Amino acid sequence: MAEYEIDYSEVAGRRIECPEGCGMCCLCQPEVLPEERPFFKENYPGRLVKIRGPEPHHALALKKGCGSCVFLENRKCTVYDNRTAYCRQFPFHLYASDRIKVELDLSCRGVWTGNGADALAEAKDIVSRASARIPPALEQSAAVYKEFYFNCREAGVLSDPSRLRMTVSENAGMFAELPYLSRIMDLSQIEPVMSLSGIQPEPRPDMDSLEEAGRDLAMESMGSEDPLNVPVYCDKDWNWNMFMASGGKIRWSVMDDDGDLNYRESVNADDVKLMIPDREGIRVLRDYINTLNGRDSFMGSVFSMMDYNGYEDDMSNAYYGSMAVTVMDLLWRMSMLDRFMGTGCGAEGVREAIIFYDMDRLDAPAIGAFI
Numbered sequence: 065m066a067e068y069e070i071d072y073s074e075v076a077g078r079r080i081e082c083p084e085g086c087g088m089c090c091l092c093q094p095e096v097l098p099e100e101r102p103f104f105k106e107n108y109p110g111r112l113v114k115i116r117g118p119e120p121h122h123a124l125a126l127k128k129g130c131g132s133c134v135f136l137e138n139r140k141c142t143v144y145d146n147r148t149a150y151c152r153q154f155p156f157h158l159y160a161s162d163r164i165k166v167e168l169d170l171s172c173r174g175v176w177t178g179n180g181a182d183a184l185a186e187a188k189d190i191v192s193r194a195s196a197r198i199p200p201a202l203e204q205s206a207a208v209y210k211e212f213y214f215n216c217r218e219a220g221v222l223s224d225p226s227r228l229r230m231t232v233s234e235n236a237g238m239f240a241e242l243p244y245l246s247r248i249m250d251l252s253q254i255e256p257v258m259s260l261s262g263i264q265p266e267p268r269p270d271m272d273s274l275e276e277a278g279r280d281l282a283m284e285s286m287g288s289e290d291p292l293n294v295p296v297y298c299d300k301d302w303n304w305n306m307f308m309a310s311g312g313k314i315r316w317s318v319m320d321d322d323g324d325l326n327y328r329e330s331v332n333a334d335d336v337k338l339m340i341p342d343r344e345g346i347r348v349l350r351d352y353i354n355t356l357n358g359r360d361s362f363m364g365s366v367f368s369m370m371d372y373n374g375y376e377d378d379m380s381n382a383y384y385g386s387m388a389v390t391v392m393d394l395l396w397r398m399s400m401l402d403r404f405m406g407t408g409c410g411a412e413g414v415r416e417a418i419i420f421y422d423m424d425r426l427d428a429p430a431i432g433a434f435i
């Protein structure tokens with residue numbers, strides 16, 4: 065029996081499957097654990113690469129250095145029984161803070177169909193397979209959290225994270241509506257300690273500045289020429305869409321199975337007009353806000369930002385402000401997808417934006433770690 069807390073609430077009651085023809089997660093270069101290395105070294109020399117950087121490790125090679133995993137053929141894994149632990153784990157993520165939180169990657173289309181295996185049973189199996197990695201990771205992350213809370217107390221910016229979560233959960237609708245979002249973003253900058261109670265919607269939200277906020281965030285994530293560093297959006301026809309931003313333009317390409325980018329279209333970022341979700345879209349968006357609100361990785365990214373900013377902001381301002389900014393990023397992406405592909409701003413448009421967005425959160429600096 066594990067001596068640490070594991071939160072499965074995000075996956076309970078869901079089903080997951082891996083429909084044929086996708087292969088999107090095989091674009092994320094998986095780490096190869098030390099115990100998995102001999103298999104690849106002996107059987108596939110040259111298909112293992114060293115990744116340098118702050119945390120050097122081995123990973124599987126990619127086609128042309130930036131496409132899908134070299135073991136993916138016709139969108140099928142050719143080493144399926146020997147795929148890495150991280151390949152098996154996807155679309156689950158285990159996040160270590162002062163506990164383990166099991167999160168689901170909503171960029172995987174297989175979590176949206178409502179079919180397939182019981183996600184809770186799968187998650188428990190994943191956790192049990194990772195049981196050797198969890199205690200050391202938790203020990204490290206718990207120490208970082210302790211220091212973080214100490215720093216917050218010293219700076220007088222500590223709020224109770226469970227209370228913040230409860231408040232967002234009770235007011236999730238506010239974060240899904242532009243007139244409130246606009247107020248929340250403003251107040252998070254000017255109030256010493258922000259509260260959501262009594263917030264009135266902005267009668268005439270400044271659409272230009274909201275649009276600019278969403279555009280700047282989304283453009284930053286697309287600001288690379290390297291396909292490995294830009295978000296991938298796998299559409300309903302299993303195309304691997306990539307968007308790269310430079311000089312105020314967004315270039316849309318589709319990566320093929322050989323790792324080549326095929327150009328589709330470019331637009332000026334200014335020509336993407338911020339769309340407002342309709343009633344059904346707001347319902348999907350509210351559900352996503354509740355999911356983010358329950359994620360320790362989201363909380364961990366807010367904590368990391370507070371640490372980066374030298375504990376200047378109260379935790380409530382940082383938390384509410386970050387949630388609002390995340391929604392703006394998502395809404396602008398929804399508008400961009402609609403501009404390129406006509407996905408709309410209803411339930412489908414918001415869902416496709418979440419599929420486009422959710423994997424990006426893995427790159428956000430955070431206190432704690434995905435293991």
Ligand code: SF4
Pocket residue numbers: 081082083086087088089090154155171172173174175
């Ligand atoms: S992203 Fe999801 S559906 Fe696609 S290959 Fe990976 S697990 Fe399967």
Ligand code: SF4
Pocket residue numbers: 089090091094124133134135136140141142143144147148151
């Ligand atoms: S080993 Fe298989 S499952 Fe893992 S990334 Fe490569 S092709 Fe995909």
